[in-house]
Amino acid sequence: MIKILIADDEKDIRDIVTWYLSREGFEVFAAADGHAAMDIETSHLPDLLILDVMMPGLSGWEIAKTVQRNVPIIFLTALSEENDKINGFKLGADDYISKPFSPRELVARVHAILRRNGKLALSGDVLQFPPLLLEPGTQKVIVNEKVIELSTKEFDFLYFLVRHPHTIFTRENLMVNLWGYDFEGDERVVDSTIKRIRKKIGVAGDFIKTVRGTGYKFEVDKP
Structure with a gap:
């Protein structure tokens, strides 16, 4: 990071x-x-x-x-x-x-x-965690060579997790980072967003792990 x-x-x-x-x-x-x-x-x-x-x-x-x-x-x-x-x-x-x-x-x-300075990749660079592929520049999500339609907020949510693999985020962390300090909703919006993303990206949804009693993390299972 x-x-x-x-x-x-x-x-x-x-x-x-x-x-x-x-x-x-x-x-x-x-x-x-x-x-x-x-x-x-x-x-x-x-x-x-x-x-x-x-x-x-x-x-x-x-x-x-x-x-x-x-x-x-x-x-x-x-x-x-x-x-x-x-x-x-x-x-x-x-x-x-x-x-x-x-x-x-x-x-x-x-x-x-x-x-x-070469520290940051260009926004158009591709992030790949087979079978999941993200193109930040175009907000395109591909799973098993099939384009998946995500809303802007869903893409931002998934992209945020993918950029921080293995990092555990509490629901409060995710609310602040994705919706801002002044967001008036409750933590259930995080769970519902995760549920929608998992459903849409299918098998790649297994990369989004639930950390019991804490929150979520993006983690690719080792072969």
């Missing part, structure tokens, strides 16, 4: 960025100050850093100077003057986003940077 660090002293920003990136399938680490960010950087070696410039402890500038490895960096900051941006790029930043910002735009830029 691709790991991303978001370092910002504003909790609301950390929470919203974490939520948006987590639902894209990234493992997100959050830090409220520069020292905590450096601890995460050295212990978890994230694949991308999102750094606020003005933070307690160490600034985003100082972190960028301190990091010893080649890792993509996005500066996320209220400093929007041209000289600030130039300084950020001189320090090796891959992108510079001024606050206030669009979380969806941030996610798009994260995807673009990770694709350029």
Whole structure:
């Protein structure tokens, strides 16, 4: 799983960025100050850093100077003057986003940077777990060479599970990642969605395992 660090002293920003990136399938680490960010950087070696410039402890500038490895960096900051941006790029930043910002735009830029760095597959790449095949770019699902019609939500649900094989998700996890924090339904919507997907994809539905008392996971049985 691709790991991303978001370092910002504003909790609301950390929470919203974490939520948006987590639902894209990234493992997100959050830090409220520069020292905590450096601890995460050295212990978890994230694949991308999102750094606020003005933070307690160490600034985003100082972190960028301190990091010893080649890792993509996005500066996320209220400093929007041209000289600030130039300084950020001189320090090796891959992108510079001024606050206030669009979380969806941030996610798009994260995807673009990770694709350029070879960390992220193109959206059109095929995921294969015979007899199941998924084409994310076209939202096509094929089982035993037969195209299966799924709704957009059903495809998103299946794609999310397939991207995280062997990972156990609680019903609450799945609700947050697939419907969002503000969804007012209950956990039964997860069970009903799983039931529909299993029915539609037939034999491939066996890959979606029920974890008794917890939730679900996608797991391909070993031959």
